[in-house]
Amino acid sequence: MTELEDNVQILVHPSADAVAEAIAARLIARIAEVQDQGRVPQVCLTGGRIATQAYQHVADDGPRSPVDWRRVELWWGDERWVAADSDDRNDAPTLAQWQGVLDLDPERVHRMPATDSGLSLDDAADAYAAELGDRRFDVCLLGVGPDGHVASVFPEHPSSYAEGRVIGVRASPKPPPERLSLTAEVINTSREVWFTVAGEDKAAAVAMALLGGGAVQVPAAGVHGTDRSLWLLDREAASKLPSDLVQRGVI
Numbered sequence: 001m002t003e004l005e006d007n008v009q010i011l012v013h014p015s016a017d018a019v020a021e022a023i024a025a026r027l028i029a030r031i032a033e034v035q036d037q038g039r040v041p042q043v044c045l046t047g048g049r050i051a052t053q054a055y056q057h058v059a060d061d062g063p064r065s066p067v068d069w070r071r072v073e074l075w076w077g078d079e080r081w082v083a084a085d086s087d088d089r090n091d092a093p094t095l096a097q098w099q100g101v102l103d104l105d106p107e108r109v110h111r112m113p114a115t116d117s118g119l120s121l122d123d124a125a126d127a128y129a130a131e132l133g134d135r136r137f138d139v140c141l142l143g144v145g146p147d148g149h150v151a152s153v154f155p156e157h158p159s160s161y162a163e164g165r166v167i168g169v170r171a172s173p174k175p176p177p178e179r180l181s182l183t184a185e186v187i188n189t190s191r192e193v194w195f196t197v198a199g200e201d202k203a204a205a206v207a208m209a210l211l212g213g214g215a216v217q218v219p220a221a222g223v224h225g226t227d228r229s230l231w232l233l234d235r236e237a238a239s240k241l242p243s244d245l246v247q248r249g250v251i
């Protein structure tokens with residue numbers, strides 16, 4: 001029997017669409033729950049196809065949910081170092097889907113700085129770290145690359161052993177070469193980390209992350225929530241996991 005840490009859960013869904021729907025439903029429910037507890041939810045968003053699909057479901061269902069969208073703080077785990085109005089930004093699809101649909105407070109939408117901010121890459125990282133302060137995310141969503149990267153923390157790359165809270169990333173193996181990213185250190189203060197992963201090309205990375213890969217070789221292996229790490233997978237992304245592990249997590 002393969003052992004998982006107690007607060008790691010793996011939930012396998014029949015398709016990528018089902019993963020996206022599950023992420024959206026869980027996110028709305030979790031945000032409402034944190035608001036019920038009297039706190040302003042701190043949510044860290046990710047780019048990527050599956051998350052973007054999930055955000056569309058949030059846009060569809062969010063307005064008639066119990067969530068007070070004006071009392072939600074939004075952050076991003078990483079950003080491509082491009083202009084603020086570039087379609088290449090990780091936050092572009094989310095904002096296109098949510099703004100004007102969810103009643104967000106612009107003061108609580110914390111985009112990472114852009115090239116046209118006038119800041120250098122490193123100053124932009126410092127500025128975002130200062131804005132973030134010592135907040136802990138209630139939920140930190142993370143896509144996982146086929147190489148096991150999360151946010152812009154890439155395997156065997158300076159980003160995977162960088163110190164500090166927010167870093168400027170150079171020579172990224174995935175274009176564009178310059179990026180901003182939270183470090184694993186900050187992600188690991190999150191109450192919950194949710195990995196959102198679909199597709200056969202992710203199966204090896206998922207298996208390595210869950211079956212003892214090292215954090216420098218497989219950055220996804222080095223991040224977790226303090227209360228819970230939740231892997232939301234489709235069948236293909238879960239296809240290289242031992243069946244006992246998967247069945248344990250299915251609900």
Ligand SMILES: O=C(O)[C@H](O)[C@@H](O)[C@H](O)[C@H](O)COP(=O)(O)O
Pocket residue numbers: 046047048049050051078079080090142143144145146150151152174175196198
């Ligand atoms: O900044 C980026 O280039 C992307 O945001 C990237 O890091 C993405 O989150 C993962 O590669 C997972 O993406 P998919 O879910 O689309 O595979």
